[in-house]
Amino acid sequence: MILHNFLLGLIIGIGFIIPGVSGGVLATILGIYNELIERLINFKKDIKNNLIFISPLFIGILCSILLFSKLILYLLNYKLLFISYVFIGLILGCIPYLLKEIKKNSNKPISIIPFSLALLFGIILFFIQKSFKEITSNPNVFKMSLAGIFYAIGKIVPGISGAALLMLIGVYKFFLSIISNPLSINLSIIIIFIPFIISFIISAYFILKLINYLLKNYFRLTYSAIIGFILSSILFIYPGHINFISIIITFLSFIISYYLSN
Numbered sequence: 001m002i003l004h005n006f007l008l009g010l011i012i013g014i015g016f017i018i019p020g021v022s023g024g025v026l027a028t029i030l031g032i033y034n035e036l037i038e039r040l041i042n043f044k045k046d047i048k049n050n051l052i053f054i055s056p057l058f059i060g061i062l063c064s065i066l067l068f069s070k071l072i073l074y075l076l077n078y079k080l081l082f083i084s085y086v087f088i089g090l091i092l093g094c095i096p097y098l099l100k101e102i103k104k105n106s107n108k109p110i111s112i113i114p115f116s117l118a119l120l121f122g123i124i125l126f127f128i129q130k131s132f133k134e135i136t137s138n139p140n141v142f143k144m145s146l147a148g149i150f151y152a153i154g155k156i157v158p159g160i161s162g163a164a165l166l167m168l169i170g171v172y173k174f175f176l177s178i179i180s181n182p183l184s185i186n187l188s189i190i191i192i193f194i195p196f197i198i199s200f201i202i203s204a205y206f207i208l209k210l211i212n213y214l215l216k217n218y219f220r221l222t223y224s225a226i227i228g229f230i231l232s233s234i235l236f237i238y239p240g241h242i243n244f245i246s247i248i249i250t251f252l253s254f255i256i257s258y259y260l261s262n
Contacts (some may be wrong), residue, residue, distance in 0.1 A: 009060020024158035093257025111224040122232020148199030161227025
């Protein structure tokens with residue numbers, strides 16, 4: 001389990017870097033989202049087994065962020081078409097699994113209202129984010145605190161990209177520049193990140209409790225909204241054009257995602 005979860009963490013960590021891709025989506029594709037939320041919320045009930053399950057995942061996520069940030073920067077700059085359609089295919093490939101989960105847990109199809117509202121929210125977020133300009137200078141305390149909240153939302157709620165939300169307040173490139181050059185971290189950088197870390201931890205705790213409650217009591221409505229968020233996230237990834245190669249890439253990654261999630 002330890003090696004298996006470490007490898008899953010490496011995959012999920014990629015969703016912490018790429019704008020438009022949520023780590024929650026990748027956890028959903030890999031079939032561990034619900035279990036991870038449950039174990040985090042009920043960590044004290046079985047500390048030993050929960051630690052064995054969660055630790056390799058988190059170590060894998062951290063290693064993925066540190067190891068792949070430069071590669072992701074390169075791919076975003078020079079191989080955007082390839083990486084975009086890989087993740088579009090992965091996202092589309094997990095939709096049948098989510099629809100099946102809704103049917104299995106409620107004996108009813110997808111709920112249109114939460115699906116539509118979540119899809120609309122994602123679309124609005126996309127167009128708002130497009131109007132903001134990125135900065136690379138050091139952000140202030142307020143922006144770092146807000147970034148912590150946004151990042152928690154993006155990392156826990158499938159389909160909402162933390163990276164895209166960081167773009168919304170203009171700090172994504174600043175974050176990526178730090179992550180891709182960990183040796184450049186000094187005391188001043190650590191001080192800048194303190195408000196982010198505090199707000200992230202507090203926000204993550206309450207968001208996890210909320211998601212766990214919703215999954216237990218309103219599974220169909222929650223998963224319907226998650227599907228809406230996930231589909232809207234494609235807007236953040238779409239590179240602006242399509243060709244035959246991109247169709248092949250999307251189809252292959254769709255097949256991989258479909259079988260992974262099932």
